[in-house]
Amino acid sequence: MVNWTTPGKLSGKGIIGMNRRNIRYIGRYNNRRLYPLVDDKLKTKLLAREHGITTPALIGTIETQFDVKHISRIVQGHAGFAIKPAKGSGGKGILVIEHVNNEAYIKPSGTRLGREALERHVSNILSGLYSLGGSPDVAVVEALINFDESLSEYTYEGVPDIRVIIFQGYPVMAMMRLSTAASDGKANLHQGAVGVGLDIATGTALRGVQFDRTRNDHPDTGHELASLRIPGWDTLLRLAARCYEMTGLGYLGTDMVLDRHHGPMLLELNARPGLAIQMANGEGLRPRLDLIEQQSAGADVETRVAFSQHHFARQGELPPVQSDISHQASVSAG
Amino acid sequence: MSRLPFYFLIGILLVAGIAMTIHRHVQFDVPWTPDETRQVWEVEAQVSFDADDGPAVVNMALPSNQQGYRVLTENTASSGYGLSFLEENNGRRAEWSVREASDTQRLYYSVQLLEAPDSRSSEATAPELPENIVWERPFDTAAEEIIDRAYQRSADPYTFTRELIREFTGDRQGENARLLLNEFDRGPLLVRLLNEAGVHARTVSGLLLEDGRRRQKLTTWLQVFDDDQWALFNPRTGEQGWPKNLLLWETSGEAVLEVEGGTNSDINFSMIRQNQPAAAAVRNQLSTDTLLNFSIHSLPLEEQALFQTILLIPIGALVVVFLRVLVGIKTSGTFMPVLIALAFIQTSLLTGLIGFLLVVAVGLVIRNYLSYLNLLLVARVSAVIITVIAIISVFSVLSYRFGLNAGLTITFFPMIILAWTIERMSILWEEEGPKEVLIQGGGSLVTAILAYLAMNNPWVRHITFNFLGVQLILMALILLLGNYTGYRLLELRRFKPVTED
Numbered sequence: 001m002v003n004w005t006t007p008g009k010l011s012g013k014g015i016i017g018m019n020r021r022n023i024r025y026i027g028r029y030n031n032r033r034l035y036p037l038v039d040d041k042l043k044t045k046l047l048a049r050e051h052g053i054t055t056p057a058l059i060g061t062i063e064t065q066f067d068v069k070h071i072s073r074i075v076q077g078h079a080g081f082a083i084k085p086a087k088g089s090g091g092k093g094i095l096v097i098e099h100v101n102n103e104a105y106i107k108p109s110g111t112r113l114g115r116e117a118l119e120r121h122v123s124n125i126l127s128g129l130y131s132l133g134g135s136p137d138v139a140v141v142e143a144l145i146n147f148d149e150s151l152s153e154y155t156y157e158g159v160p161d162i163r164v165i166i167f168q169g170y171p172v173m174a175m176m177r178l179s180t181a182a183s184d185g186k187a188n189l190h191q192g193a194v195g196v197g198l199d200i201a202t203g204t205a206l207r208g209v210q211f212d213r214t215r216n217d218h219p220d221t222g223h224e225l226a227s228l229r230i231p232g233w234d235t236l237l238r239l240a241a242r243c244y245e246m247t248g249l250g251y252l253g254t255d256m257v258l259d260r261h262h263g264p265m266l267l268e269l270n271a272r273p274g275l276a277i278q279m280a281n282g283e284g285l286r287p288r289l290d291l292i293e294q295q296s297a298g299a300d301v302e303t304r305v306a307f308s309q310h311h312f313a314r315q316g317e318l319p320p321v322q323s324d325i326s327h328q329a330s331v332s333a334g
Numbered sequence: 335m336s337r338l339p340f341y342f343l344i345g346i347l348l349v350a351g352i353a354m355t356i357h358r359h360v361q362f363d364v365p366w367t368p369d370e371t372r373q374v375w376e377v378e379a380q381v382s383f384d385a386d387d388g389p390a391v392v393n394m395a396l397p398s399n400q401q402g403y404r405v406l407t408e409n410t411a412s413s414g415y416g417l418s419f420l421e422e423n424n425g426r427r428a429e430w431s432v433r434e435a436s437d438t439q440r441l442y443y444s445v446q447l448l449e450a451p452d453s454r455s456s457e458a459t460a461p462e463l464p465e466n467i468v469w470e471r472p473f474d475t476a477a478e479e480i481i482d483r484a485y486q487r488s489a490d491p492y493t494f495t496r497e498l499i500r501e502f503t504g505d506r507q508g509e510n511a512r513l514l515l516n517e518f519d520r521g522p523l524l525v526r527l528l529n530e531a532g533v534h535a536r537t538v539s540g541l542l543l544e545d546g547r548r549r550q551k552l553t554t555w556l557q558v559f560d561d562d563q564w565a566l567f568n569p570r571t572g573e574q575g576w577p578k579n580l581l582l583w584e585t586s587g588e589a590v591l592e593v594e595g596g597t598n599s600d601i602n603f604s605m606i607r608q609n610q611p612a613a614a615a616v617r618n619q620l621s622t623d624t625l626l627n628f629s630i631h632s633l634p635l636e637e638q639a640l641f642q643t644i645l646l647i648p649i650g651a652l653v654v655v656f657l658r659v660l661v662g663i664k665t666s667g668t669f670m671p672v673l674i675a676l677a678f679i680q681t682s683l684l685t686g687l688i689g690f691l692l693v694v695a696v697g698l699v700i701r702n703y704l705s706y707l708n709l710l711l712v713a714r715v716s717a718v719i720i721t722v723i724a725i726i727s728v729f730s731v732l733s734y735r736f737g738l739n740a741g742l743t744i745t746f747f748p749m750i751i752l753a754w755t756i757e758r759m760s761i762l763w764e765e766e767g768p769k770e771v772l773i774q775g776g777g778s779l780v781t782a783i784l785a786y787l788a789m790n791n792p793w794v795r796h797i798t799f800n801f802l803g804v805q806l807i808l809m810a811l812i813l814l815l816g817n818y819t820g821y822r823l824l825e826l827r828r829f830k831p832v833t834e835d
Contacts, residue, residue, distance in 0.1 A: 003830060004827050004830060007821050009833045010825070010829055015832060017821040018662065018822060019820060092765055191766065279832055
């Protein structure tokens, strides 16, 4: 029984299982009526704009098969862009084009796509290939994120994003997801991305995991993770916490990215955030959620973020940074 | 938000389900296991009479459910006769009628009776006492003396009856008794004497069941009432009690057989005892259409066979819920494994597995080519459906040519489900890689096999089909599982690293 633990040990750590997440948190705090707000990326985007929450710029949308051939015209003049299914889940169906080189669309991996391939992808999105339940969908074209250079050492190909769990408006736990060669440039933990737990108080790295096992460095760039510190952390937390008022969902996963020019941005929301964040933090969600359930409702964003930063502060577990590489990893805060 | 109403609902479902199940077991004697056997008596009554060349009506008493025996089925053979079953105040009767009959007529009635130790008779009401009983001389003094003697030696109606019968049997049979027996039949005489002494009583007719006997006659028994209770007495010996092998045929004191338009009427019985599987014996029961007897068995046979499968689906669903909620197995499509398991029931497990893997594997290869064609989703899935049909046809023909008849059962697979499975697996392969396909495909197959083993178990089939209350219990279990917030088995493995430091 080397690879198995006991329920007692798990609950001692405060780990939440799927069943508990579904019944106790998602079922109780997330009104099904509100799901479309987060399941449809286009709706999220428009709603965020209303609430003054920054998101990647919208280049255009394609809603009918008839419009599919206009895709090349829509993206004209944009160096890089991403095509996403509005109702996609788990990063499925997202096509990232880093730059356009005379009629050839080039993916971050260097693969070149023709116009037909682009159109086929959009057509697949519209017919519901990537949407929940296969229902007809809309393709959303967004400007590419110019992600913060300071973080480029920590990622391979893809854009790293930051997942913050927001419970009743309080930031509860956060992690950064770093894409790797194994994850094919995607920031999905179960595909092999590295998850780095982040201290809620400071936005610094706590520990890293890949494939559920502890990691101290990035498997592809070899860069250690201990020095990772998210610039603009307080802004990011406030932005994430505001998504509670924006959607009304009590148990929410916010996916944020850091843009070189615009700072933290909301990428997408998730009404059923996964549990891997517990692995990345080496800590269960339960004690934090219990603490928040005892708080009275109605606190404003500043109070909530301050409360979380005060109560959920932690020390990193990663080995200290060696001096010879610390200079290249120095990250500006702000 | 109180969970009390929820647990209350589950409690109600459990209690109702268990009560319905036990009710069916006790009341209708449905056995818990499919291989129990029951003794079934097949009794045939042959009515014969000489017809008067004119219309004839034959009216015969029929047995009902009673202590020790339950009526399963009944049949009649009587060519040319009209037949109706009458339900009268004190029992069931059959009435044959014909416009013209001549010579010796024979009518047959046969009944299957289940030996059911816990079966009970319906309530019997005591007959009224006749107003005044008049005896001619010299019988009046004889009767009076006999009653007096029996009365002296007895304490209540039962002991009185015993003493009275003793006056007419063996050594004690005196002058008075012989005088009366010369004039009257024993049965009616005893009833008359009992009535005179203020005891409610009647004669009933019964048949002593003995395996393989033919040309048997009914015997007369005394039914003596003491307030609400009654007891049977053998009028020949005075013995009290209901012999185990006595089947009461007529219990209202009426004639067993009445024939209009005929003479020399007679009734003979032959009987045989058989061993029958309990489930089959139960199936033959006459269904009385009460709400509590709400049973699949009242449907035509074809629909019954259909329901046998339908009622198994909740078992499959329970297996899926169990594996997903408690174990955490990933499947491709929530209830796809149940449908596959249903197909396995038709094909047998090994053939089904081979067939399933062949179809999905070939389907994946062809689907892989389809993805290059750049088709709309609906069209592509439709193309996969046709592909699946083609694969199944080819396999059927090939296996038939090679003499493998088992291969023909491959047609039982739900083709649209298979097509969707192939489509989903193919997308999974493209997006998450072959490992995830193996995990989900393997999970689906394991679930399907477990669901098949549960659904194909003879005991489970017997229980689900015969006890509808079990469905309520299953419902309660599934609701309870839906309320489970603990860890899944596989999470104990997944979260193991967190507990290490």
